[in-house]
Amino acid sequence: MMKNKGLILLLLCFGSLCYGQNSPKKIPLTALILSIEKQFNIKFSYAVEDVVAVSIEKPETTLTLPQVIDYLNAKTVLNFKVLDKRYITVSVINKTIAVCGTVFDQENKRPLSGASVLVKNTSRSTVTTEKGIFKLQNIPLNSTITLSYLGYEIKEIPAKELFLSGTNCLEITLTAKSETLNQVLINVYLTPGLQKFLDGSTVLNTKKFGILPGLIEPDILQSIQILPGIESTNESIANINVRGGTNDQNLVIWDNIKMYHSGHFFGLISAYNPNLTEKVTITKNGTSAEYSDGVSSTINMQTKDVVTNRFSGGAGVNLISADAFLAIPLAKDLELHLSGRRSITDLFDTPTYTNYFERSFQDSEINADSSDKNTNSDFYFYDFTAKLLFDLNDKHQFRANIIGINNALAYSESNAITNNTETKASTLSQNNIGYGGNWKAQWTSKWSTNLITYFSKYNIDATDYRVETDQRLTETNEVLETGVKLNTHYKVNKHLSLLSGYQFNETGMLNETTVSAPSYKRTKKDVLLNHSLFSEAEYNNANTYLRVGMRINYFQKFDKILIEPRINIQQKLSTDFALKLEGEFKNQTTAQIIDFEDDFLGVEKRRWVLVNNQDIPIATSKQGSFGIEFNQKKLNIELTGFYKLVKGITASNQGFYNSFQFINANGSYIAKGIEFLANKTARKYSAWFSYTYSINDYEFAVFTPSVFPNNADIRHSFSIGFYYDIIKNLKVSVGGVWRNGQPYTKPIPGNETIQDGNTTMVNYDSPNNENLDNFMRLDASLQYNFNLSESIKASFTAGVINASNQDNVINRYYKVNPNDTNDAIQVDNKSLGLTPNISFRVNF
CATH class of the missing domain: 2.60.40.1120 (Carboxypeptidase-like, regulatory domain)
Known part of the structure; x- marks a missing residue:
């Protein structure tokens, strides 16, 4: 009777596909035992629970009984032992x-x-x-x-x-998770670890990431620059230009926390450690109605979110920094994830650090040669994250996290000529710390909610002591933001899901300047409260993907409402061709004011300011794009045309080096163009070619001329790359970039300076009427993976940026010659020269 019950239980289990799909040649072991008992007139003695879930391929009928027993012992985890001619015992082997x-x-x-x-x-x-x-x-x-x-x-x-x-x-x-219909369109996009989704977004999966030219790790904000339409005119991740926008127009989110700082080494290295960042989603257009801000793009980073009950981690070191991360199980349903990274540059110099330092501080007091001063500078950075994961049950998940980013620069100088040994010190500190938490609840099989809260604090504090004037300049910029968001998801059926929600943000900003001689102090504080309602529907069947939504924003301080429609469509025309249409209205209530090179040690600073709906209005964007995609046999070709209008920009956050440099004015820009990408992937390689053509013009009604090229007006941009698995554990990636030089403004020939009262200034010609020489760079990376033991994996990666040591000018401006006020000196900022880097990592 027990055997029959076991057999029935086993058949029911297999009928419902308990554990995936078994080969059709396999049969339940209990059924085979009954057949063998009848064939050889014997009896098996066993416990039902030991054999009930075991399946096996049926042996040949010509085998003898001893051969059958040997076959059973070889093909199962059970021990079949012959007691006598009649009985055979079956037991579990502890092995x-x-x-x-x-x-x-x-x-x-x-x-x-x-x-x-x-x-x-x-x-x-x-x-x-x-x-x-x-x-x-x-x-x-x-x-x-x-x-x-x-x-x-x-x-x-x-x-x-x-x-x-x-x-x-x-x-x-x-089974794909039910909370999203936005499926993967291209599994390997340019390199392993990059994926293209149906809604046009690009997802970087750091765990599966291969390598990209010049990179030794999946630096998040460096990696996305491989995509067409994304540039960095000055080679800095602190100045990423998406379809002609400025860096402050990119919404950066880390685990639902809005971040206000993105780079180390003043923008040469991403401030987000990739080792606990599981995926990064980059959206240029057609953004979900869930998100506001970021009129140019959304960069959404998410860390590992699964309780694994497994202790794991890793550590690595390169020629700039060292880092470590750990996943620590605290209980069955409780886990702690930690990561930390710190520069090693203040401990010893490396060729990589030397190049980065010279690139960051060129044409500054820190690098200036002076016979009458003794100078010393010290720079370091660090970042850390922590995340607590708690699964109350299979319906409710709680998460809490923290992230900290810090950059610190100390500079001292003393007079080397006089007997005065007094030393003056200057410091510059940038940090961003964020706290967040969320509660995910699956109330029914179709309805779920996600409650999100966060707090973000950004500070830049600068103190500049000058020996020759005995003057102290202190500047502070502080941002405090608190946010609450409730998302509700309802899955109507396998093709249609609905999202709706509410978001509240309170943003406060402080800007303070103090000067010791002459005594001066200015403090400005602003606070803005924003309420938003949003809703969207997402539909996907075999040929059509559609996401359409609406966001309503209410600005309490201005009693103003902005309505923002969003649309994202992909329609298959055949198995190979598809059309895509994306569009969005967005707004932004924060902006960065750029402090110029002569404001603090020659190092550029950017200060966040809040809109006031007057001289700093709410920035709004309207963007549309249309394209066609071809995908066959792992050959992907995309052609997209885009048009973007952004209103409400200010002259002070554009970084002008022309006659408009110190004029307050509001304006707009229009960016339009095409993006082309061809990508062929195979089992061992991926090759790609991309091209972007765009026209990007400002319009400021109060300026003359009112229309002129944007600072980020890069008309032509090409990139090419190749990734190859040489052998199983050895990978190489080589690629290059060529683009037009960015616009700049020259002084009027023969009349290069002008007198304004007691001040002599550069007398600039028509704005952005010239272009720098073309930018060209070749990069390469090599990675070797190996096992130190069965549970410890290691990798060695080497990369070189600008392998041909190209002399690229990335910015040009002019200043009055201190020895001849009728002359203007040309100042060229150059890109990184040949810069090698290596890293060694272990993971367990």
Whole structure:
């Protein structure tokens, strides 16, 4: 009776596909035992629970009984022992086994490459191959295997179900998470770890990231510059220009916290450590109604969000910094993730640091040669993150996190000529700290909510002591922002889902300037409260993807309402061709004022200011784009035309080096152009070519001329790259960039300076009427992965930026010659020269 119950239970289990899909050649072991008992007139003695879930391929009917017993012992994790001619016992062997599986997407049955495979409550893990296959040796018989993949539900399977007893591996399917219909369109986009989604957004998965030319790690804000339409006119991630916009027009979010600072080394290195950042989503247009701010783009970073019950981590060092991260299980449903990074540049110099330092502080007091001063400078940076994950049950998840970013510069000088040994010190400190928390609740199979709260604080504090004048200049810029957002998701069916929600933000900003001689102090504080309602519908079937939404913003201080429609459509014309249409209205209530090179040690500073709806109005954008995509046999070709109008910009946040440099005025810019990308991927390589053509013009009604080229007006930009797996663990990536030089303004020939009262200034010609020489750079990277032990993986990466040591001028301005006030001196800021870097990492 017990055997029959076990057989019925087993058949029911297989009928409901308990653990993926078994090969059709396998049959339940209990059924095979009944067949063998009848064939040889014997009896098996066993516990039902030991055999009820075991399946096996049926042996050949010509085998003898001893051969059958040997076959059963070889193909199962059980021990079949012959007691006598009549009875055979069956028992579980307390041993380790080899396991094997092939992981597929449940809907389209494609293999999932790079899926994580973890032996629960141990440090053993691996990832699936390009064909979705994984194998592990010496796994405890009674252990559980956890399978996970970004965007899919986690699945757990007993190890004995995956027992490798031949050439066939168990087929396992993972189900896409139900909360999103925005599926992956291109799984490998330019390089492993970059994916293209149906809504046109690009997702960087740092865990699966390959390498890009010149990079030694997946530097988030450096990596996205490979995409067409995204430039950095001055080679800095602190100045990323998306379709002609300024850096402060990019909304940067880290785990739902709005960030106001993005770079180390004054923009040469991303301030966001990639090792605990699981994915980064970059959206240029057609943004979800959930997001406001960022009239040019949205960069949304998300860290690991799954409780793994596994202690893991890693550490690395390169020629600029060292870092470490840990995932620490505290209880079954409680886990802590930590990361930290600090520069090593204040401990010893490296060739990489020397190049970065010279690039950051060229034409500044810090690098200035002076025979009458003794100078000393010290620079360092660090960042850290912490995240607490708590799963109350399978319906409710709680998360709390913190991020801190800090840059510090100290500079001292003393008079070397006089006997006065007094030393004056100057300091510059930038930091951004953020706190956040969220509660995800799955109330029913169709309805879920996500409550988000955050607090972000940004500070820049500068103190400049000058020896020759005994003057102290102190400047402070502080941003305090608190936000609350409630998202509600309702899944109508497998094709349609609805999102609606409410968001509240309170943003306060302080700007303070103090001068000691003559005595002067100015303090300005502003606070703005913003309420928003948003709703959108997302639809996806075999040929059509549609996301349409609306956001209503109410600015309490100005009693003003802005309504922002959003649309995102992709329509397949055939299996190979698709059309895409994107559009959005957005607004922005913050902006950065640029302090020029002569304001503090020659180092450029940017201060955040809040709109006042008068001389600093709310910036608004209207953007539309239309394109066609071709995708066949891993060849992807995209052609997109775009048009963007941004109103409400101010002259003071554009960084003008012309006659408008110190004039307050409001204006707009129009950016329009085309983006082209061709990308061919294969099992071992990826090659790409991109081209962007754009026209970008300012319009300031009070200026003469009123229309002139934008500072970020790069008409032609080309990039080419190649990624190749030389052998299994050795990868190489080579690529280059060529683009027009950015516009600049020359003084009027023969009349280069002009007198304004007691002040002599450069007498500029027509604004942005000249262009720098073309910019060209070749980069390369090489990565080798290896195992230090069964559970410790290591990698060595070498990269070189500007391998040809091209002499690129990235900015040009003029200043009055102190020795001849009738003459203007040309100042050229140059890009990084040949800059090598290496890194060594271990992960466990």
